Each structure stands twice: as structure tokens, then as C-alpha cells.
Amino acid sequence: MTDVVVLGGGAAGLMAAIAAGEVRRDSGRDLSVLVLEAARDPGRKILVSGGGRCNVLPAFDAPDRFVSSSPGRLVRRSLDRFPLDDQRLAFEELLGGPLHEEGPKLFPPSERAHDVRDALVARARALGVEFRCGTVGRSLAPSAGGFSVGIDGRPLEARTVVVATGGRSVLAGGADAAGFDLAARLGHAVRPLFPALVPMVARGAPNAPHASPHAALSGLSAEARVTVTAGGRATSAAGGSQRTRPSIMTWALTGSPSPASVWKNPVCSVACTRRILRRRNQPLHA
Numbered sequence: 001m002t003d004v005v006v007l008g009g010g011a012a013g014l015m016a017a018i019a020a021g022e023v024r025r026d027s028g029r030d031l032s033v034l035v036l037e038a039a040r041d042p043g044r045k046i047l048v049s050g051g052g053r054c055n056v057l058p059a060f061d062a063p064d065r066f067v068s069s070s071p072g073r074l075v076r077r078s079l080d081r082f083p084l085d086d087q088r089l090a091f092e093e094l095l096g097g098p099l100h101e102e103g104p105k106l107f108p109p110s111e112r113a114h115d116v117r118d119a120l121v122a123r124a125r126a127l128g129v130e131f132r133c134g135t136v137g138r139s140l141a142p143s144a145g146g147f148s149v150g151i152d153g154r155p156l157e158a159r160t161v162v163v164a165t166g167g168r169s170v171l172a173g174g175a176d177a178a179g180f181d182l183a184a185r186l187g188h189a190v191r192p193l194f195p196a197l198v199p200m201v202a203r204g205a206p207n208a209p210h211a212s213p214h215a216a217l218s219g220l221s222a223e224a225r226v227t228v229t230a231g232g233r234a235t236s237a238a239g240g241s242q243r244t245r246p247s248i249m250t251w252a253l254t255g256s257p258s259p260a261s262v263w264k265n266p267v268c269s270v271a272c273t274r275r276i277l278r279r280r281n282q283p284l285h286a
Contacts, residue, residue, distance in 0.1 A: 001145055003031040003156035007137040007179065009042030012193045014120045020162075021127025021273060034158075036151070038136045043117035047165070054113035055105035057084065057093050072158035094119050113170075137165075142184045168193060 006013045006021045024031040035042065061084045068075045088106065094096050095116065097109035108116050109249050121131075128261035139150030165179035184190045193212060228235050 001157040001159060003158070004033045004160045004162065004264055005137075005147075005149055005156065006033070006035045006162045007140075007149070007182075008164035008166060009037030009039075009131060009133070010045050010164060010166055011043065011120075013162070014043055014124060015252045016162045016164055017124045017129045018120065021129050023125060025127055031128075033127075035124070035129060035131045036135045036137050036149070037131060037133045038126075040133055042121055042131060042133065046117040046120070047113045049113055050105070050107065052113050053111045054114060054116045056099060056108055057087055057250060059101045059104050059106050059108040062074075068147075080217060092121060112239050137182075138178075140185070140186065263273070 004017075006017045006020070009017075013035055019035055020031065020033045023029070023047060024033065027082060028040060049055060063076055063079055065073050091106075091108070095108050099106040099108060101107075113130065125131075135151055137149045137156075139148075140161060140163070141148050141150075145157055147157070147161045149156040149158055149161065163179040163182055165182070166177055168177045180190050180193070213264070
């Protein structure tokens with residue numbers, strides 16, 4: 001039986017696996033950690049973040065932007081377990097140099113998303129984490145020893161399972177958002193989903209991007225104020241992590257801008273994984 005199975009090898013899954021590996025190292029417990037990734041290699045969505053440069057972290061803490069139906073103190077408690085300053089130090093140690101600030105975002109020293117992904121995978125492997133790519137966890141059900149994960153009809157028994165299969169904002173690179181269905185089948189409440197991260201597609205871009213008047217702007221970023229009008233009501237936002245800082249808009253020729261919040265869920269995945277594995281001397285069945 002595997003002690004910890006992580007469903008999904010994206011940003012959240014990699015961070016959860018690393019957190020489990022660190023518990024294994026620090027506690028001296030012989031924990032087995034396995035990541036199941038649907039794509040042929042892990043972290044593929046990381047590679048497109050920040051236009052291939054990977055905006056690793058926000059430059060400023062913004063806990064009010066973590067919206068949940070749970071009491072605010074519970075959300076804050078999860079964020080406090082891995083505060084932004086600690087995240088920055090961890091990534092600077094991982095990447096071998098200081099992150100540099102550009103607007104409200106922090107980028108890696110090399111400005112290469114590949115380096116971030118490769119460093120995360122290497123750290124996980126160094127901590128004893130195993131990867132099984134091209135493998136989809138199709139079902140998840142309680143069993144006598146913890147959980148049974150269905151892999152193409154073959155059960156994989158696990159004491160602890162972390163579901164990190166990706167959201168619905170960017171269904172690519174192996175992400176299929178199947179975790180919502182798995183959670184619902186286990187009896188968890190799944191709230192109605194609505195877009196929190198969506199592209200704005202310029203006229204002419206989907207069918208004839210090169211003919212679009214915005215084609216020459218592809219790859220450029222600029223400070224922006226966005227105004228959305230619907231039902232006779234208009235809402236404007238200058239964004240940024242502080243009210244005095246503007247939003248940054250990036251044009252993408254394909255109409256598929258890079259995901260801006262690839263590191264939001266990993267913060268919570270690290271906090272939850274650490275808590276689950278450290279509450280007892282044995283892994284929890286939860």
C-alpha cells in the first residue's frame with residue numbers, strides 16, 4: 001500500500017508531493033509518495049505560465065482575494081501556514097538565486113518556466129517521490145486501509161490521497177478538472193463553479209489571428225484598467241496586489257493567455273498536506 005498518492009502532477013500536485021517528501025525526511029518515517037500524472041510529463045501547465053517566463057509568486061500578499069464559503073479564519077489559517085515571505089525564500093533556495101519583481105509579480109532568476117518546472121520535479125525526486133506519468137486516476141473510493149484509486153480498472157491502495165487534478169480555467173496539459181467529480185462522489189460539497197480566470201478575446205482573433213489589429217501586440221505587456229459592462233452595469237478594476245498598483249495585461253496571439261494564478265492552489269496544497277501528515281505518527285485516512 002502506498003502512503004501518499006497525489007492525483008495530478010501540476011503546480012499544486014508537485015508542491016503537495018514535495019511537502020509530503022519533506023515530512024518523510026524530517027520525521028524519519030518511511031513514507032512512500034507517488035504522483036499520478038495524466039500527461040506524458042509533470043508540470044506542463046507551469047511551462048506556459050507567465051508567457052513561458054513563469055510568474056512564480058505575487059509580489060504582495062492579498063489574502064482578501066482568496067474567496068471561500070468557509071469562515072474567513074479558516075482560509076487565513078491555511079495561508080498563514082505557508083506565508084508569502086516563506087514561499088519566496090523557498091523558491092529562491094530552490095532556483096539558486098533571488099526572484100525579481102516586475103509589477104505585482106515575481107519571476108525566477110532565469111525567467112524560464114522550464115527551469116521552475118524542472119527544479120520542482122528534481123526536488124520531489126530527491127525527496128523520494130515517485131512519478132507515474134500517462135496515468136489517470138479514474139475513480140476514488142474509501143477502503144479498509146484508506147482509499148482505493150482506480151487506474152484503468154486496476155485498484156491502487158493508498159492511505160492518504162491528495163486530489164490536485166487542476167481547475168477548469170485552462171483545460172490543457174493533462175488537466176481535466178476531474179477532481180470536482182471525485183470529491184462530490186466522496187460526499188464533499190462542491191459549490192457551483194464560475195470563471196475566475198478568463199481571457200478577453202479580441203475581435204477577429206479566434207478565426208484569423210494574424211488579421212487582427214491586435215496581432216502586432218502579441219507578447220507585449222502593459223498597465224491596464226479593465227471595464228466590464230453587463231446588464232447596464234459597469235465594473236472597473238485596476239487590480240494589482242495593492243490598490244496603488246495597476247493590473248498588467250498581456251496580449252497573446254492565440255487568444256490563450258497564460259494562467260495568472262498557477263501558484264494559488266499550491267499554497268493551500270502545501271498547508272493541507274503538511275497538516276494531514278503531521279497530525280499523527282501515521283498517515284490519516286482523509
